[in-house]
Amino acid sequence: MPTTLIHFPLCPASRAIRVALFECGIEADLSEVKPWALARDFLNINPAGTLPVLMLDARAVCGVYPVVEYLSESTPRETGAAARAQIWPGLPVERAEARRVADWFLTKFDAEVSQSLLDEKLYKPMARGRLAPDLPAIRACRSNLRYHLSYISFLSDQRKWLGGDHISFADVAAAAQLSVMDYLSEIPWTEFPEAKAWYQRLKSRPSFRSILADRIPGFSPPETYADLDF
Amino acid sequence: MPTTLIHFPLCPASRAIRVALFECGIEADLSEVKPWALARDFLNINPAGTLPVLMLDARAVCGVYPVVEYLSESTPRETGAAARAQIWPGLPVERAEARRVADWFLTKFDAEVSQSLLDEKLYKPMARGRLAPDLPAIRACRSNLRYHLSYISFLSDQRKWLGGDHISFADVAAAAQLSVMDYLSEIPWTEFPEAKAWYQRLKSRPSFRSILADRIPGFSPPETYADLDF
Structure with missing residues (x-):
């Protein structure tokens, strides 16, 4: 089972983790849930009902704090060197x-x-x-x-x-x-x-390209949303 | 300047950090603020207005997440060995x-x-x-x-x-x-x-002795509050 991020495209915490995964060089499949109608099987994984959840094989890392600290602990410091952002740099x-x-x-x-x-x-x-x-x-x-x-x-x-x-x-x-x-x-x-x-x-x-490409049917962003010169 | 924890005795997050400091073997002075009437000089230190704040010389570590991760990062893993609890043990x-x-x-x-x-x-x-x-x-x-x-x-x-x-x-x-x-x-x-x-x-x-000794004037706890056999 590949690493999968359970998320919603316009959930801010989910977006933060999608960007962090890219900066850490970790590839993850995305699996979408609807925050306004969470299914029972999602709540069995994360009874707090919070997003995002990072699935590692059968284990779940639930919620933005546990996920970001997990990424910080599991990513060798060296990979953050050149172009990539480290989660928590410094002393x-x-x-x-x-x-x-x-x-x-x-x-x-x-x-x-x-x-x-x-x-x-x-x-x-x-x-x-x-x-x-x-x-x-x-x-x-x-x-x-x-x-x-x-x-x-x-x-x-x-x-x-x-x-x-x-x-x-x-x-x-x-x-x-x-x-x-x-x-x-x-x-x-x-x-x-x-x-x-x-x-x-x-x-x-x-790392921002993926979230700038998100579109929710029936809820369009403004024209400048994805422009780098806005 | 010694390490000081800015706290309120009945603030749950402050209590959690007081216990964690003891478990990590870190001595800190306590400085009390009132959550219902935070002074301007406290808000200058932590504009979010959250408790607790750990003062290390002139630097402030603000809020329970930053403080607990700071304790986890600054405490050598070995000290947690025998009687003391580690903040985040394991893999x-x-x-x-x-x-x-x-x-x-x-x-x-x-x-x-x-x-x-x-x-x-x-x-x-x-x-x-x-x-x-x-x-x-x-x-x-x-x-x-x-x-x-x-x-x-x-x-x-x-x-x-x-x-x-x-x-x-x-x-x-x-x-x-x-x-x-x-x-x-x-x-x-x-x-x-x-x-x-x-x-x-x-x-x-x-590590719990100190919080079991807290008393707020005019708001007494029940008789069994500090009893280990309650």
């Missing part, structure tokens, strides 16, 4: 800072921005047909998104990459979140030129 | 399973049980005086808690420890959550004998 304290920033985007950004926006714009319509969206919730997410874009601008003004001197999973986690918001036409790029310049560097990496 | 796939279970308790248990119960029973009264608690929210948490106690019973029936054959941070994270619920008199121990037997093993470890 323990530098790795700790990259983990803080990754956790910011995996947890805080997710709770304050993408969970509700995905729910309102994609998951609920997919599950129950097009209903009136919860506009106050959407407005709150958009306001939070601006705050997070400011934080990306702030960090990329202070450092070469979001977690420090080297590209790390902090950048991948943040860019995965932004790529989903960008697919939903939610990002006011012109207001955040530093965040845009940082995202452009991520978006140009070969 | 990468076994460590992944321990991380899944730790994440279950740090994230899922926290969101479904302890965040609201702490809010209703401690943080809101501390912040605004004794108001009428949100009884439907408390009832929902209590129902969720039974489901999580069943999961602990299920896991400890299948395995020696919650994450696998060896004690790990999965046990510490789960026991830290239960210790807070126990302080709040919320655990129906007699209904969950397997979970109780597992918790008894954790509670008896020297």
Whole structure:
């Protein structure tokens, strides 16, 4: 049985792991599930119902933290040398800072921005047909998104990459979140030129090609979604 | 400047790290903050506002995931040998399973049980005086808690420890959550004998002594809170 990633194309954590797998040089088949209608056999594998899940033969690595630490532990440090990004480069304290920033985007950004926006714009319509969206919730997410874009601008003004001197999973986690918001036409790029310049560097990496090619039937991204010059 | 843990005594993630520090043989001073009234100087250190924060000289390691991975990376594997618990013992796939279970308790248990119960029973009264608690929210948490106690019973029936054959941070994270619920008199121990037997093993470890000695003025725990035979 080959290595398989159970994912959903617009799940931010799944996207982060797809990019990380490519950066680590690990090939994995993709198997898609629908977050709004998880089947019993998926919940038997991961009772928490979280994505993604990395299947290694018959063993499952469940959830974005266990998967990313598994990739970090299983990938020889040398492979990260030249073109590829390491998951957590540097000394323990530098790795700790990259983990803080990754956790910011995996947890805080997710709770304050993408969970509700995905729910309102994609998951609920997919599950129950097009209903009136919860506009106050959407407005709150958009306001939070601006705050997070400011934080990306702030960090990329202070450092070469979001977690420090080297590209790390902090950048991948943040860019995965932004790529989903960008697919939903939610990002006011012109207001955040530093965040845009940082995202452009991520978006140009070969590891991003696969997620830029994603299309959900009936939910098209904006025209500039896959453009490297947007 | 000595190593200092910024924490709150009844914050489950803070407790998990206090136990982990002891198991790793690391001495740290404790510095207390109030989660319901975080000061500006704390938010300057950790803008996400999460606990705990481990201060190493002038550098901060912010949040439970970065801290626990930092402890795992900085503690020589050998020190874990005899009496002490290692953070993530075993092979990468076994460590992944321990991380899944730790994440279950740090994230899922926290969101479904302890965040609201702490809010209703401690943080809101501390912040605004004794108001009428949100009884439907408390009832929902209590129902969720039974489901999580069943999961602990299920896991400890299948395995020696919650994450696998060896004690790990999965046990510490789960026991830290239960210790807070126990302080709040919320655990129906007699209904969950397997979970109780597992918790008894954790509670008896020297690393738990400090959290069993915690007392919040005006909020006493039940008489059996610190008893090893409860």
